[in-house]
Amino acid sequence: MSKGKLHPSVQQFKQFVKNHPEMIQEVRQGKTSWQELYEEWYLLGEEDPKWDAYSSEKPKQAHETDNTDTTNTTEDSVTNQAFINNILNSLKKMDMNKVQYYMNNLHDALGAVQQLITQFQSNEGSNRENHAETSERRPHPFSFRKD
Template sequence: MKNASNPSVQQFKAFIHEHPLLIKEIKQGKMSLQEAYEQYVLLGEEDPSWNKYKPNQDKNDSKDTSTNQLYQKLWKHIEKLDVNQVETHISDLNGAIDNVLTLIDQFKHFRNNQMGESQSGNFFYKPKD
């Protein structure tokens, strides 16, 4: 690292600024700058061992990847669906909903009839003053 104009040194400077946790370890004395540079030269920028020195990525990035994984899983399940079975289940569900609505309507008519009979059954009833 004696020659600061060396292109690899310039690349290392840019690399180290992208990995602030590596700078932190160097400042704490866990690793020397020379050791970091030697590893950089030997391993290269793309080595997975450098990932631990990257800043914590935004939670949005991790959410995006988990959302993408969720969409991929969902898409795989959708591709496996049998459209005829889905149509049958929707039809069955529609019939069940119609039956519940009919039952509610019948209950309303029964209740209205009960209310009407209780009032008309006492036709001659007059409250006392």
């Protein structure tokens, strides 16, 4: 396939990979796939800190020693990044047909609960009206009379 026929986002991703050559090594070693990297790049964008690990501008060793001053911030961002990656991986593995099925079931269940609540509210309102009418008609059960 020639370069002109590729989608513009794929061309941008190829240029991005040229600037981050360690990504190629990750794929060759089987740690990740091009599809996963492309999807993360597309979702996260080029400015995400995740891509700093693949950058050719800084050697990996220099990158690891540079962050001694910002250990807490880096640990937090790594934790956040791991969380986001975990969510992205979970989303990739999800069967959308099953999600749709469960969402429909949830929708039906919520509709049934809402209908029950509506019925109880209408019954409660009519019971109050009936109770008020019957209490007006019925004499008081304890009639005290003055002698």
